[in-house]
Amino acid sequence: MLRYLRLFGIQIRASLLLVLQYRADFLLDAVLSLVGPLTALVPLWVVFEQSDHLAGWSFPESLLVLGWFMLLQGILEGAINPSLTTVVEHIRKGTLDFVLIKPADAQFLVSTAKFLPARGINIVAAIGVFAWSFAEMGRTPSAWGLVQAFILLLTATLLLYSLWILTISLAFYVVRVDNLTYLFTALFDAARWPSSVFRGVWGILFTFVIPLALMTTWPSVAMLGNLGNSALVGGILGALAFSAVARGIWMLSLAKYTSASS
């Protein structure tokens, strides 16, 4: 365990150095991290220019969902997506072999391959949006609500990560998939809206198949103090089950992997 912690530290340092190599890119990335969250507000703002509620959610309440979206987007684009790109490249070129022969768990190695520290700004922006939302509502979140929300943040991260592992597993079957990150980001983008927007098939898809509702809507409901404990337990169990399935599929795909070149 300690060994993996140390390895984690080394991986983070390496990716930081790598990021600093491309200076223009790094600066632009930091600017983008500042502007990105702001632009996330635009669609919401246009919607509430036209209507005073969105599928049962008021403006400050939808703002909470957007805040959670920003927070998770920061985690996704800062810690998850960059590694994804690296693995896809490895699989395509056949250099994944070099990762596989290293004396550590392959899933751990590929998951910590690359980080974009500039995206940490998203977290600050998200906290700002939460504060704005509660100021607009003129109240503060309950302590238990915050605890629930924090637990859901952990499960949401676990879910995102599992989804990512599933996407990677796809890369073993479909070789040229440099666009998988875009697929991932595009699907995740739906999470910026309260899940009650999606009805029928969409609702089922975004709750159970791609559990976006659990990631942004539920934590917001928890912050508002309206999330039942059974939902919380269901969310935790669901996330654990989902990650177990993802790990299983990863192992299966890895077993099927025959080096692309070399």
Added chain:
Amino acid sequence: MSFRSGLRATPTIYKVAFSEAIAYRAEMIVWALSSSMPFVMLAMWSAVAADGPVGRFTAAGFGAYFLCTFIVRQLTGAWVAWQMNFEVRTGVMSMRLLRPVHPIWHFGVENAAYLPMRIAVSLPIAVILLVVLGRDAVSSSTLMWGMWLLAVVGAWWINFLASAAVGTLSLYMEQSIRVMDVWFLLYSLFSGYLIPVELFPGWIRPAIEWLPFRFIIDVPVQIMTGAVTVEEGAQLLLGQWTWVGVFLAVTLLLWKSGLKRFGAYGG
């Protein structure tokens, strides 16, 4: 690098790239899925329109708008910025420079060769559009459809040239993918991809109408759904093709001076 030889090579470049498109058909499906955003926006805006029309849009109106948006996006996609970044970084670009065809034209033909596959992806959506929303959801005038064709070609050119211009920037800086991300961010906000341009509040709309973005999605979609008159459409097309000219000039200029700075990496 004569014009004639470039023209003569075009069918061959096209054929090669087309077989590539066929070979990577799984990738095509991933691409199609990753541009599924219009469906999400359709669900979102329909929820807003459930209590009454938004502007001139009813729920069905949003249906037509965003299904058309998906189709237009499929038909106008370009990814040359990523290609160029990759080729500059790995040194493949120097191979391309040796060929007696202008590289921008070469990239353009390659990108265009994916169109038949992209049309195939859009067809089911077009069928859904016609079956669910009826014949009236789209324009019924032949003239409008002619204009639509022109608008889609123009939108393709703007998209491609913007992407090529950003790709060319990789000759100046080490990597220009982030610039493309900035472009895409602005594009998704102001092109009509997420929000129909006319739903923006009045004070900001003139600014959006001056930007090139709406000519890529919103204008072809407006023409497709018959939301504009022939005169308005012609005016929009004029604006669109002016932007095509601007982007063409910028891209070629950037390319010409960027090439002088290019030192081949790899080999």
